[in-house]
Amino acid sequence: MASQRQKSGNPVKSKSGEPPRRSQAADDDTVITALGLKEAAPTDAMAAYFKKCEEKLGFVPNVLRAYAFDMPKLEAFVAMYNDLMLAPSGLTKLEREMIAVAVSSVNRCYYCLTAHGAAVRALSGDPVLGELMAMNFRAARLSARERAMLDFAVKLTAEPWAVEEADRAALRQAGFSARDIWDIAAVAGFFNMSNRLASATDMRPNPVYHGRAR
Amino acid sequence: MASQRQKSGNPVKSKSGEPPRRSQAADDDTVITALGLKEAAPTDAMAAYFKKCEEKLGFVPNVLRAYAFDMPKLEAFVAMYNDLMLAPSGLTKLEREMIAVAVSSVNRCYYCLTAHGAAVRALSGDPVLGELMAMNFRAARLSARERAMLDFAVKLTAEPWAVEEADRAALRQAGFSARDIWDIAAVAGFFNMSNRLASATDMRPNPVYHGRAR
Amino acid sequence: MASQRQKSGNPVKSKSGEPPRRSQAADDDTVITALGLKEAAPTDAMAAYFKKCEEKLGFVPNVLRAYAFDMPKLEAFVAMYNDLMLAPSGLTKLEREMIAVAVSSVNRCYYCLTAHGAAVRALSGDPVLGELMAMNFRAARLSARERAMLDFAVKLTAEPWAVEEADRAALRQAGFSARDIWDIAAVAGFFNMSNRLASATDMRPNPVYHGRAR
C-alpha cells in the first residue's frame, strides 16, 4: 500500500540534527488520481472554462482534470458546482465554503480539505478560520447563525437518518429561510458526493493550494 | 415532531379484531418536502422532460418536483442523474440501481430506498432482490462481481476515509476497469448526496413506487 | 462467499434492453438456514401448532422449521413468542409488530424485516407503514405514543447501556403503564435475540411473505 521512499542523496540537515524527509506530496500530486483515465478532447465550453480557471486562479483545479476523461460528466459536475457555490443564495460564498470544509472534515477528505480550506482562508481573510473548519468546527468562535448552519451540515453528514423537523426548526430559529435550508443541505450533500469521489480515486489536490492565503 | 393522527370514522376491523390504522403515508406524501418551496415556471427543456417522465413512468418523480423551485438546479440535477444512471457504462443499469439502494440503506433514506428499490425490482425481474438491497445486501446471493461492487460502494459510504488502494485492487480483481471504478464511485457518491437532500428536506416518494414490480 | 450465478438460457429482455437477472431469492430460500440441521419428529403439540399455522397463514414460518431440530427448543421459542406477540397486553398487536420491525431495522435482519414487515402491512392495512418501519421509522407519521414507544425500543437496541430513568419517564409521559414498559422492552429484547439467531444461521424467510398485503 505504501511505496518505499527512496532517500535521495545529500539532504540538508534539519535543525534537530536529523536528515529532513524529502518532500513527497508535491511530486506525487502530479498524478491526479489512482485510476489513470486519459483526458478527452475538451469541448469548446470546457476549454474556455479551463482557460478562465487559469486566469483567475493560476491553475486548473485537479478535480476538473479528474473528470475530464468524459466531457458530459465534466460538464454536469461544473454546472452543479457553479450553481451551488457561486450562484446567488441567502448563504454567502464564505458560508458555503465553511460547509464544504466542515463536511470534508467529517469525511477526512484530503482533496477537499486542501482545496476548500484554502477557499475559506481566502474568502474570510482569516487563515485560522480555515484551520478550525478542517480540524474541529466546534472549537471556532462562530456566530449563532454559523454554528446552527454547521451543526445541521455536520449532522446531515454523520447521521442523515436522524435529521428531522427539530433540526430544520433550529435553522429557522437562527434566521434561515426555507430556500436557505435547501442550500445548506445541497452544499453539504454535494461535498458528501465529492469527498467520496476523491477518496475512491485517491484524488490529489494541486500543491499550490497548501500555501495560499496563509 | 409527530402529528397526532385523527382516527377517521367507521374503520374496517382487521382480522385481529383491532381497528386498522388508517393509511397515512399516501396522504402525507402529497406534500413533497417540508420546505414548501414553490415550483418555478419550467423551462422548455424541463417541461419536455416532465412530459417524458409521465409518458414513460406514468408520473413525475417527486425529487424532480422538489428541485423545480429553481430551474438551473433542476437542470444540473437532471443532467448529472441521467449521465450517471442511463449513459453507457461498464456497469449495467441494474448494477447502478443496486448501488443506489445499498448506499441508501446505509443512510436509511426513505425516498431513495422507495424509488430505487422499485427500480431494482423492475430491472431485475426479481422482487426479492430489491428487498435484499434495502434490508442488508450481505444476505443476498450475489455474484463475486456484484459483491465486490457493493462492498466498495458501502465502505465508501460508511467510512470514505478508509478507502485505499487495496479496495480498488479488489474491484480490479473482480474484473472492473479503471472507468468502471469511477462509475461505481460516482453512483455511490451521487446517492450519498441525494440521500442527504432527501433527509434534510423530508422528501416523500410518489406513493405509486411502493406497489411497483412486486 | 457468494456463489456464481448460472445464467439460464433464453432470458426475457427487460425494457432497458438488458437481460433480466434470474430470480434467485425464491430458490435459495428453500434452504432455511446455513446449518443444515435435520428436523426432529414433532411432538403432538408442535405437530398441531404447525397444522394451525398452515390453516391460518397457509404455511409454516421458516423460523419454526429452523428450531424444529430440537423439540424442547422449538416449544420454548413458541411459548415465549406467542405470549409476547399474541397474549393480552396494553400494546396492540400492531404496536408489537411495529417494535419488531423497527428493532430488526437497526440490526438489519433480513428474516425478521421480511416476516414482520408483512405483519405490519397486514395488521395496519397500510402497506407503506411496513416499509417505513423497515427503512427508517423516523420518517413515518406517527402518533406521539407510537413515536415514544419506538424511540425507546430503538435506543434499547442500539445502546442498551444508556437507557435510564429519563427514558422510562418519556414512556410514562406518553401514557404507558409500568406493565406496558415491560412489554415494550420484552418485545424489543425478543427481536434482539431473534435477529441474532437469524443472522448467525443465515435464516431465510418464506418467499410468500414478500408479496403479502402490498
Place this chain on the structure above:
Amino acid sequence: MASQRQKSGNPVKSKSGEPPRRSQAADDDTVITALGLKEAAPTDAMAAYFKKCEEKLGFVPNVLRAYAFDMPKLEAFVAMYNDLMLAPSGLTKLEREMIAVAVSSVNRCYYCLTAHGAAVRALSGDPVLGELMAMNFRAARLSARERAMLDFAVKLTAEPWAVEEADRAALRQAGFSARDIWDIAAVAGFFNMSNRLASATDMRPNPVYHGRAR
C-alpha cells in the same frame, strides 16, 4: 436521575483519612426493578422452582422475581433459560456462561455481568476468568476454541448484520459442529434479550453474587 445520597451518621474513617462512602448498592438492590410490578401468585411449578433455587443457590435470582408479575412470562423465560444453559449441548456449561458474560460486557449490563460473572468464577474455579470476561475477553488467555466462540458471539452482538459464512467457517475450523453453532448463537441471542430487559427496567442483581467464588 441520581438521587441525592444521605450521609448517615458516624461513618468509620477509611485509611486515606476520608469518610467512607456508605454502601449503597446492597440497599438499593432490594428494589429489583424500576417498574414496581407486583408478584403474582406462583403456579405450583414456579413455586417448586423457586424452592429449588433457594436450596441450590441459597436465594431466588432477582430476574425470576422480576418476571414473576406474570406466570406465563415467567414460565416461558425459565423454560428457555434452562434449556439453553443447562440442557445437554456440545458446549460446556462454563462455555455457555463465558458467552453470557462476554455478550453482557458489550452491552454493559450490570445485572448479567454480576450474576453470570459469578457463574464463570464458580464453574471455572478461576476467579480471574470471570473478571476477564466482564472487562475485555481479548485480554484472557483462551484456547483457540474459546476464542473463536467468543469472537463469534461478540461480533453477533455488536454487528449482527455483518455475520456471514466466513464467520461460521471460523467456528467449524475451530471444531464446532452445526449444532454447536446454533447453541453459540442461541446463548448469545438470549443474553442480547436479557441484557435489554435488565437495562430497560434497571434490574438489580442479588447482592450476594458479588462476593461469590472470589
Place this chain on the structure above:
Amino acid sequence: MASQRQKSGNPVKSKSGEPPRRSQAADDDTVITALGLKEAAPTDAMAAYFKKCEEKLGFVPNVLRAYAFDMPKLEAFVAMYNDLMLAPSGLTKLEREMIAVAVSSVNRCYYCLTAHGAAVRALSGDPVLGELMAMNFRAARLSARERAMLDFAVKLTAEPWAVEEADRAALRQAGFSARDIWDIAAVAGFFNMSNRLASATDMRPNPVYHGRAR
C-alpha cells in the same frame, strides 16, 4: 493469538460435573508485559519508592515494574501519578479513583479496571461501587455531583472533540470550581494515556488486586 492451554493432571471436579478450567490468569500475570523489557538498576529514589509500595500495599504495582526499564520514564510517570491521584485537590481520592475506573471501562482496560477497581472498593468501603464503575457507571446510585463528574470524564474519553462550554457549565452547576474541572480532566486524561500503554503492551495486573476489599 491464544496460546493452547495445557490441561494439567487430576483436576478437581466442579459441582456441575465438568472438570474445572485450570486457573490461568495468575500464572500468566507473572509476565508483566508482552515486550520483555529488562528492568534497569533503580535510582535511589525509585528503590525507596518501591520499598514504600511494598510496605503500604504489600507489593509493587506491575505498572511500575513495566516502566522500570528506564528510570527517567519511571520517575516522570510516578511524579505525575502521585500528583494527580494523591496531592491535595477539590476531588476526594475516591472520586479520582471513580474517574479512573469509569474511564478505563470505556477503554476496556484490563490492567486499570483491576488495579483501580480494587482502589474504589477499598476507599469506599463499598465493594459493589467498584463493580458498578467497571461495568456501567450509569447503573450506580450516584450523587448529582458524582454523576456530573463521571458524565464529563466519560464524554471526554469517548468523544473529546464534542466537549464544549455546556459540558463545563454542567460541572460548575454541580458545584465544581475551575480548578476541580482541571483535575477531573487531568485524571480522565491520565487514564486515557495509561489505558493505552497497558493495552499496547498487554500489561497484566498483580493477581493480588482481584481479591482485595471484596
Place this chain on the structure above:
Amino acid sequence: MASQRQKSGNPVKSKSGEPPRRSQAADDDTVITALGLKEAAPTDAMAAYFKKCEEKLGFVPNVLRAYAFDMPKLEAFVAMYNDLMLAPSGLTKLEREMIAVAVSSVNRCYYCLTAHGAAVRALSGDPVLGELMAMNFRAARLSARERAMLDFAVKLTAEPWAVEEADRAALRQAGFSARDIWDIAAVAGFFNMSNRLASATDMRPNPVYHGRAR
C-alpha cells in the same frame, strides 16, 4: 455556546465582493483556556525553562502557561513531555511528531493539531506532510515503517481494547524493537491525554504556530 461576533467598522472588501470576516482566532487565542486559572509564581527551574522556550521558539507554548497555575503539575508535565519527545529513542523526533498529529487527528484536537502540525512541517521540511497527518494519514505517501507505526498509534487511539499480539507483531515485522513499541505506545498515549486536557479546557494554541514552516 457561540458568542456573537462584533462586526468592526470599515472592513476591506474581499474579491468576491463580500465583506471579509474579521480574524477572530488570533484575538480569542490570547485567552489560553476557558478555566481562567491564575499562573503561580514559577519555580527557578520553570522560569529557566520558559526563558529557554522563548530563546528557541520565540514564545512559550500555551500548554505550558495552562499548566502554570500549579508548579508540581507543570514540572511533571514538562518532565514527561521532554523525555517522550526529545530523549534518545529508536524513533526519530519527526516520527514522534507524526504520531502526535495522527493521534490528535482522531481526537480532533485543535490545540495539538496546530502546535504539532507545525512541528511536523518544520522537522520534515515538507509542509504537505503536516497537512496530511492532520487531515488523513492514510492519504500520505509513507514508508512501510511509517505506515505500520501510524496504523498502530491510530488503532490504539480509536479502539485500544482491540489491540493484541497481532498488532505488535506487525510493528516487529516493520523493524521496530520492543523498546520502539513502548515508545510508539507512550507517545500515542501521551497525546490521548493531552488532547483531552486541551478539549476539556478549550485550550488555544499560540497563533504564531499557524504560519510556521508553510
